[in-house]
Amino acid sequence: xxxxxxxxxxxxxxxxxxxxxxxxxxxxxxxxxxxxxxxxxxxxxxxxxxxxxxxxxxxxxxxxxxxxxxxxxxxxxxxxxxxxxxxxxxxxxxxxxxxxxxxxxxxxxxxxxxxxxxxxxxxxxxxxxxxxxxxxxxxxxxxxxxxxxxxxxxxxxxxxxxxxxxxxxxxxxxxxxxxxxxxxxxxxxxxxxxxxxxxxxxxxxxxxxxxxxxxxxxxxxxxxxxxxxxxxxxxxxxxxxxxxxxxxxxxxxxxxxxxxxxxxxxxxxxxxxxxxxxxxxxxxxxxxxxxxxxxxxxxxxxxxxxxxxxxxxxxxxxxxxxxxxxxxxx
Amino acid sequence: xxxxxxxxxxxxxxxxxxxxxxxxxxxxxxxxxxxxxxxxxxxxxxxxxxxxxxxxxxxxxxxxxxxxxxxxxxxxxxxxxxxxxxxxxxxxxxxxxxxxxxxxxxxxxxxxxxxxxxxxxxxxxxxxxxxxxxxxxxxxxxxxxxxxxxxxxxxxxxxxxxxxxxxxxxxxxxxxxxxxxxxxxxxxxxxxxxxxxxxxxxxxxxxxxxxxxxxxxxxxxxxxxxxxxxxxxxxxxxxxxxxxxxxxxxxxxxxxxxxxxxxxxxxxxxxxxxxxxxxxxxxxxxxxxxxxxxxxxxxxxxxxxxxxxxxxxxxxxxxxxxxxxxxxxx
Numbered sequence: 020x021x022x023x024x025x026x027x028x029x030x031x032x033x034x035x036x037x038x039x040x041x042x043x044x045x046x047x048x049x050x051x052x053x054x055x056x057x058x059x060x061x062x063x064x065x066x067x068x069x070x071x072x073x074x075x076x077x078x079x080x081x082x083x084x085x086x087x088x089x090x091x092x093x094x095x096x097x098x099x100x101x102x103x104x105x106x107x108x109x110x111x112x113x114x115x116x117x118x119x120x121x122x123x124x125x126x127x128x129x130x131x132x133x134x135x136x137x138x139x140x141x142x143x144x145x146x147x148x149x150x151x152x153x154x155x156x157x158x159x160x161x162x163x164x165x166x167x168x169x170x171x172x173x174x175x176x177x178x179x180x181x182x183x184x185x186x187x188x189x190x191x192x193x194x195x196x197x198x199x200x201x202x203x204x205x206x207x208x209x210x211x212x213x214x215x216x217x218x219x220x221x222x223x224x225x226x227x228x229x230x231x232x233x234x235x236x237x238x239x240x241x242x243x244x245x246x247x248x249x250x251x252x253x254x255x256x257x258x259x260x261x262x263x264x265x266x267x268x269x270x271x272x273x274x275x276x277x278x279x280x281x282x283x284x285x286x287x288x289x290x291x292x293x294x295x296x297x298x299x300x301x302x303x304x305x306x307x308x309x310x311x312x313x314x315x316x317x318x319x320x321x322x323x324x325x326x327x328x329x330x331x332x333x334x335x336x337x338x339x340x341x342x343x344x345x346x347x348x349x
Numbered sequence: 350x351x352x353x354x355x356x357x358x359x360x361x362x363x364x365x366x367x368x369x370x371x372x373x374x375x376x377x378x379x380x381x382x383x384x385x386x387x388x389x390x391x392x393x394x395x396x397x398x399x400x401x402x403x404x405x406x407x408x409x410x411x412x413x414x415x416x417x418x419x420x421x422x423x424x425x426x427x428x429x430x431x432x433x434x435x436x437x438x439x440x441x442x443x444x445x446x447x448x449x450x451x452x453x454x455x456x457x458x459x460x461x462x463x464x465x466x467x468x469x470x471x472x473x474x475x476x477x478x479x480x481x482x483x484x485x486x487x488x489x490x491x492x493x494x495x496x497x498x499x500x501x502x503x504x505x506x507x508x509x510x511x512x513x514x515x516x517x518x519x520x521x522x523x524x525x526x527x528x529x530x531x532x533x534x535x536x537x538x539x540x541x542x543x544x545x546x547x548x549x550x551x552x553x554x555x556x557x558x559x560x561x562x563x564x565x566x567x568x569x570x571x572x573x574x575x576x577x578x579x580x581x582x583x584x585x586x587x588x589x590x591x592x593x594x595x596x597x598x599x600x601x602x603x604x605x606x607x608x609x610x611x612x613x614x615x616x617x618x619x620x621x622x623x624x625x626x627x628x629x630x631x632x633x634x635x636x637x638x639x640x641x642x643x644x645x646x647x648x649x650x651x652x653x654x655x656x657x658x659x660x661x662x663x664x665x666x667x668x669x670x671x672x673x674x675x676x677x678x679x
Contacts, residue, residue, distance in 0.1 A: 021540045021541065021557065021560070021577050021651065022617060023540065023580045023583065023613060023617040023618075023620065023621060023653070024579070024580050024617060024620055025579045025580050025581050025620065030616070030620065033580075033619070033620045033623045033624075034616050034619045034620055035619075036619075036623040037618070037619030037620055037621070037622035037623040037626075037641070038619050038622075038641075040622055040623055040626035040636075040639065041607075041619070041622055041626075041639035041640070041641050042639070073616065074616065076614060076615035076616050076619070077615055081615075210351045210353065211351065216616070227351065230351070247351050249354070249355045250353045250354050250355050250363075251355050253353065277371075281612060281614065282611060282612035282649040283353060283649070284406060284611065284646065284648055284649060285406035285407055285411075285646070285676075286360070286364050286403065286404065286406050286546070286648075287352060287353040287354060288353075288367070289363070289364045289365075289366075289367030289368050289371070289406070290353065290354055290355065290360065290363040290364055290367055291353060291367070292367035292368075292370055292371055293363045293366040293367040293370055294363075296367075296370035296371075306370075309370065309371035309372070310371070310675075311367070311368075311371050311675070312675075312676075316614065316615070318614055318616075319612040319613070319614060319649075319651070321351065321649070323353070343678065345640075345641070345642075346615075346642075348673065348678045
């Protein structure tokens with residue numbers, strides 16, 4: 020697999036430099052670490068910091084912005100940011116009103132964000148944490164707190180960023196983010212592997228007639244290997260898992276995110292979307308809004324995920340609030 | 350290559366249905382043809398219609414929107430829209446003030462848009478045409494009018510949509526679009542092929558250590574096959590071609606679009622961007638704005654293009670005007 024890059028050890032430095040070069044009016048680099056902050060935050064409001072391993076672009080850097088996160092702390096490719104990186108980003112954002120950390124639920128991220136939180140406390144910066152755990156394929160419903168975070172990050176960051184922008188307290192922004200996470204369920208499917216920069220071999224092997232149903236965003240095994248199937252059949256089976264798990268019923272309102280994992284085309288995602296809409300309509304579920312894009316990728320992995328955010332009036336308010344970054348708009 | 354789809358003959362129908370399902374508040378389908386229009390256009394203003402073969406998503410459908418095109422006429426995958434499709438879209442948009450067709454310069458598109466233009470004239474709808482011809486690898490500088498259109502479509506549609514939104518006459522909108530095209534130069538590089546929906550074989554073959562320098566967006570041959578090179582070397586060589594052709598000099602202002610062709614990751618595009626910025630800075634060229642995204646794709650083709658729009662004060666005005674669609678924001 021060819022990658023368009025220079026030396027492997029410079030991948031993160033050059034990725035962040037390329038981002039800042041492109042969008043310098045709105046973003047700045049945090050000195051000495053792999054961190055980026057949005058320039059235009061209100062000093063009296065809560066800041067949201069997101070982050071995680073790189074390789075999922077535009078997450079996480081592209082989800083700092085207006086009505087979104089105030090900063091992003093990045094690790095190397097598929098590796099958690101270290102505590103010092105998180106701490107430096109925490110010190111670089113407006114932090115008088117407190118800081119909420121939002122990241123996908125992975126052991127390395129949990130360890131390092133928790134350590135950063137302790138370090139921040141020693142500098143009198145108050146922090147809270149919401150771990151995104153939307154992947155229904157990664158643990159049972161009873162063990163929601165063990166589930167991994169995948170594209171659902173988008174909805175949790177969106178809700179928290181809007182709540183912070185509305186001037187809510189740290190505890191309230193945390194409550195809204197936790198509620199968005201509780202109401203967000205995703206499932207993914209992989210059809211071909213991606214390759215990390217500098218690696219020769221793809222992240223996993225998958226025969227040409229097979230798919231990985233329930234695949235994670237680092238190539239983690241899913242629920243089962245299955246024969247390749249039609250877009251309609253895939254959508255049906257994924258929705259069956261999601262709707263049961265999310266306890267969505269006729270009369271409910273939801274937002275849908277169809278998220279491509281890298282090399283899956285927008286055409287394919289739109290084809291899946293027509294079936295998702297047909298099925299939800301048939302079940303009496305109102306689709307309040309839909310987003311078809313590739314926000315949370317795994318290099319050039321083939322496949323996609325479906326994320327459903329179940330709405331209530333409170334979450335709708337925050338979902339509807341304006342937001343923008345170079346890669347997300349509302 | 351696996352594709353997430355249903356029957357091959359339904360690909361376009363389901364793609365457009367998926368788009369309308371997702372974005373029904375802003376877009377509607379044109380009855381009976383593969384066309385889409387933006388709902389909120391001013392009846393007294395000029396309409397811009399774009400279109401071409403499908404398979405390049407989000408172009409062209411995703412470039413109908415506020416301050417952009419009023420509608421998109423789509424063919425099947427990599428096939429020009431037929432004259433009837435273009436005519437029906439022309440009749441569906443606001444057309445009292447006239448309609449400007451903007452599309453990439455390919456024989457089939459030229460033939461069919463010209464025929465649609467004659468049919469529209471018979472229905473007393475005035476039309477003009479600007480063919481996008483930004484690909485410097487596809488013909489010599491002296492034969493600019495023979496060049497193909499690639500990602501430069503974005504800048505030409507943007508300028509024309511803004512000029513239409515500003516209330517300019519059909520002739521003036523046409524002049525602005527033609528000027529944007531004159532000032533837009535692109536070059537692409539392919540590192541791996543894409544596959545059309547329903548086809549078993551990829552669009553071309555490329556050994557793992559080679560790239561196609563100057564590749565077109567349907568797999569057209571470029572200037573030469575080359576050994577795979579670093580991101581920095583690629584950027585250097587592409588800029589050499591572009592700057593000479595665009596006659597960009599120290600003191601000039603330009604907008605840069607780094608456009609991924611499908612499976613090339615945002616990380617790779619950002620890495621290229623840091624080198625592009627470094628070189629332009631060294632040459633005294635002011636980068637007025639940068640966009641790093643995948644707007645004009647070729648299924649899951651690997652590679653990217655660099656597009657440079659040379660600005661003057663007039664083009665800057667139209668570039669700066671607000672625009673939005675689900676896939677483009679300004």
